[in-house]
Amino acid sequence: MAFSPLYRQPSPYYSPYPAQSTFLPPHVYLPQPPINATTYNFAQAPAAPAPPPHVNVPQPAMHAAAAPAPPLWLRTMTAANLDSEMGLIGEMMVQYPYVTIDVEFAGVVHHPPYTGSRPTPDEIYAAVKSNVDEVPAVQIGITLSDAEGNLPTRSPSSSSPEQEIAWEVVFSDFDASRDPHVVDSVEFLRNQGIDFDLARRIGVTSTAFGEKLLAILPPPSRRGELTWSAFGGAYDMGYLVKMLTGGQPLPETRQQLMQLVKSRLGGGRIFDSKYLVEHDRQDLRNAGLRHTADVLGVRQQEGVKMLAGHKSVVAAAIFATIRSQGVHLLHEGVIDGIL
Numbered sequence: 524m525a526f527s528p529l530y531r532q533p534s535p536y537y538s539p540y541p542a543q544s545t546f547l548p549p550h551v552y553l554p555q556p557p558i559n560a561t562t563y564n565f566a567q568a569p570a571a572p573a574p575p576p577h578v579n580v581p582q583p584a585m586h587a588a589a590a591p592a593p594p595l596w597l598r599t600m601t602a603a604n605l606d607s608e609m610g611l612i613g614e615m616m617v618q619y620p621y622v623t624i625d626v627e628f629a630g631v632v633h634h635p636p637y638t639g640s641r642p643t644p645d646e647i648y649a650a651v652k653s654n655v656d657e658v659p660a661v662q663i664g665i666t667l668s669d670a671e672g673n674l675p676t677r678s679p680s681s682s683s684p685e686q687e688i689a690w691e692v693v694f695s696d697f698d699a700s701r702d703p704h705v706v707d708s709v710e711f712l713r714n715q716g717i718d719f720d721l722a723r724r725i726g727v728t729s730t731a732f733g734e735k736l737l738a739i740l741p742p743p744s745r746r747g748e749l750t751w752s753a754f755g756g757a758y759d760m761g762y763l764v765k766m767l768t769g770g771q772p773l774p775e776t777r778q779q780l781m782q783l784v785k786s787r788l789g790g791g792r793i794f795d796s797k798y799l800v801e802h803d804r805q806d807l808r809n810a811g812l813r814h815t816a817d818v819l820g821v822r823q824q825e826g827v828k829m830l831a832g833h834k835s836v837v838a839a840a841i842f843a844t845i846r847s848q849g850v851h852l853l854h855e856g857v858i859d860g861i862l
Contacts, residue, residue: 612690624665664831672839698723752793760781796838
C-alpha cells in the first residue's frame with residue numbers, strides 16, 4: 524500500500540506507536556505504516572506521555588493606573604497679592620529649586636510655512652516669535668518641587684491639614700477686542716473657566732510679574748542652583764523671556780532666545796520634558812501632556828480644569844519621573860521643536 528505523503532506523523536504525546544523522533548517541525552510530514560489490529564499487542568504498547576502542563580504565557584504589562592493625587596491648593600495670583608505670593612515663591616525656591624512653568628495664551632495665529640515637509644527649527648521659531656510678540660499671555664502656572672518631586676505645602680487655615688501648593692498667575696494684558704487671537708482658543712479658555720473681563724480688572728500685567736520674578740530670584744551666586752522646565756517649552760520659554768525683558772519682542776534667532784533665557788535667569792539648567800520623553804520612549808512620540816502623564820503613572824487631580832496652574836503641576840511630576848532615570852542630563856538646554 525502506498526502511503527500518502529500528506530499523512531502527518533501523530534503527536535508523540537498521543538500516538539500508539541513508539542516515538543520515532545521528537546517534536547518534528549510542523550511542516551515535516553512522515554508516512555506511517557497502518558496498525559494491524561489482529562497482531563498488535565495494545566496492552567504492551569508504550570503508554571502515552573502525559574500532556575504538558577498548561578503554560579501561562581506572560582502578557583505585556585500595562586501601565587498601572589496612578590493613585591489619586593493628594594489635595595492641591597492652587598493659589599491664584601493677581602495684582603492684589605502679587606508681592607506676597609511672589610515673596611513666598613522666593614522663600615521656597617531654596618528648598619524647592621525645581622521650577623516648572625506653563626503658559627496659556629489665546630491661540631497660535633501664525634504658523635510655519637507649508638512646504639510639504641516638516642518645518643525646520645528656524646521656521647518653527649519664526650512662528651513662535653510672531654505669536655509671542657503679538658498675542659499676550661493669559662496665564663502662567665508655576666510649580667516648585669524638590670529633587671524627589673515633592674511640592675511645598677501650606678495649610679489654608681489653622682484648623683486645616685497642609686496641602687501641596689502651586690500658583691496660577693492671572694494676567695490683565697489680553698483683550699479679545701484688540702489683540703490677535705484664535706476664536707476657538709478663546710472659547711476653549713472660557714469653557715475652562717477663564718473670565719477675560721475679570722482678568723483685565725484684577726490681573727497683573729506680565730511686565731510687572733517679570734520684574735517681580737527677577738527681584739525674588741536667589742543671589743547671582745546661587746541662581747545656578749535652580750532648574751527650570753516646561754512640557755513642550757518653546758512658547759513657555761518665549762513668553763517667559765518676553766516677561767523678563769519688559770515686553771520686548773523676542774530675539775531674531777532661537778539661539779539668541781536661549782542665551783537670553785539663561786542670562787535673565789542668571790544661570791541654572793533648562794529642560795523640556797516633552798523632548799526628554801520623546802527621545803527616551805518611542806511610544807510617547809507626539810504625545811500630549813495628559814497622555815504622557817497617564818503612561819508614566821503620574822498622579823493627576825480629578826475633575827479639575829486643565830489651565831496653566833494644573834498643567835504646571837502635571838509637567839513638574841513628569842519631569843520628576845523622567846529625571847529620576849538620569850535622562851535629563853543628556854539634553855540640557857534643548858527645547859522641543861526649536862533646539
